[in-house]
């Protein structure tokens with residue numbers, strides 16, 4: 140939530156700032172603003188709405204400055220207006236601050252500052268920090284870094300803050316607590332941002348910052364301290380993402396590009412995971428055979444789409460490794476008294492690695508003694524840093540707000556964990572594991588096959604653009620797929636959409652069906668327990684009540700009762716979700732386009748949800 144970028148160096152600051160904000164707009168797009176480090180008084184411009192509004196306002200009136208800070212906002216405190224847009228300034232207009240997160244004690248702070256004569260312009264929690272820093276800087280003889288350390292001690296909540304002062308405009312000071320901030324090291328120029336994507340065009344050298352670290356950045360150097368002013372040695376790492384991965388590459392939207400990147404993302408996540416002795420290679424789990432055998436249960440924590448990947452983990456791990464798996468919405472987990480101990484393995488799934496709900500749930504589990512394994516797509520983000528071990532998915536940067544390739548790779552990653560546990564618990568033999576692994580290896584080309592034949596589905600989707608509601612039905616592993624299909628449609632097409640377990644239909648939801656209601660049914664791959672036949676009966680039940688039924692079915696499946704059939708390649712039951720999800724992503728994408736919605740930046744949402 141909210142994207143932050145800072146620059147100081149040799150070039151005109153406006154270019155890296157605007158480019159950086161463009162790359163960070165996925166984090167929020169309620170408003171955008173910049174402060175440029177012009178001497179005497181800062182140059183500030185900010186506008187409600189997307190970055191384009193700010194750019195239009197800036198036009199050609201940009202002063203020369205070689206440093207500055209920029210912000211793109213996802214509103215929490217105060218509506219998305221010009222006045223509430225960041226940066227926020229002190230009363231002299233000399234100090235500017237941008238912020239990601241929430242200052243929990245801002246009301247008290249504001250009252251204190253107002254009683255000392257500070258005048259407020261906005262309704263935000265952030266503005267208090269600008270006034271506080273202004274006072275503290277004066278009491279620290281103009282030392283903005285010392286003021287930032289002092290301020291951070293006083294502030295409660297989660298925050299990344301960047302500040303600049305016109306008396307020393309080439310210095311940018313930042314701090315982070317429970318919110319992301321990375322430094323980019325250039326040649327005669329340096330960067331700070333919420334995400335490396337902001338400066339990847341300029342440098343591949345990055346420094347990660349720990350909790351409560353304050354960084355002071357000039358064109359030639361950075362220095363990091365803790366809140367007591369003790370020096371911290373910078374931990375540098377190389378960014379492996381390619382700049383082109385963060386661009387649209389000829390696709391009309393990032394989401395479409397990311398859907399088409401799925402074969403590669405899945406293949407990359409599988410690379411090198413089976414050795415010549417048919418052993419799953421997951422050294423990064425750091426769990427001995429004994430520890431795995433002693434595990435009492437697994438708890439999966441995640442939100443949204445990642446939660447659906449977690450639901451699939453339950454089916455696979457319980458089947459393969461014969462160990463109990465509970466799947467919890469991270470936002471609910473710590474508000475009851477979950478039964479976890481040192482024999483519990485917690486798997487925290489998160490694309491961004493910054494989701495606050497997941498982070499807080501993870502911390503709760505850690506304090507109860509559980510071992511934490513993160514499944515994450517973003518290197519060096521907070522969730523992997525705070526976990527005992529991490530398995531990275533290799534989806535590459537996911538820019539579109541709606542998660543696609545990250546989801547498929549999360550499913551692959553948790554399946555690999557399931558196979559590894561099964562092997563270490565001696566439930567599956569090497570030969571059985573190899574067989575399943577080979578099926579996984581076939582998925583990329585099967586996804587490609589779906590994408591090559593997706594045009595009729597796109598056309599079909601456009602025919603439903605005026606529908607008011609779409610229902611999704613699944614059974615067994617098709618149930619999380621139905622939930623995922625409905626979530627994608629809600630967030631992109633702004634339509635009523637719900638996913639149901641096929642068997643639940645008759646317990647209430649069937650009342651929603653009326654003449655012409657589109658229903659998308661995922662036909663199970665498995666004949667086990669007559670699952671496919673039961674879904675065919677569900678299809679007949681909704682059809683009899685007027686529904687138009689689109690059935691997602693494997694090539695070899697016999698389908699009856701469908702209004703339309705979307706074929707996907709055959710795959711074993713547990714692997715079918717990786718294929719069946721793809722047409723649902725395309726359906727939601729196409730529906731959003733047909734309804735004129737902003738596909739990559741749907742309303743009210745943000746990519747990285749760093750508030751609870």
Ligand code: F6R
Pocket residue numbers: 442443444445446488489490491492493494497540541542543626627630746747748
């Ligand atoms: C939906 C979507 C969200 C995220 C959720 C968790 O398309 O993207 O539901 O899955 O906010 O985000 P991460 O995986 O970053 O923790």
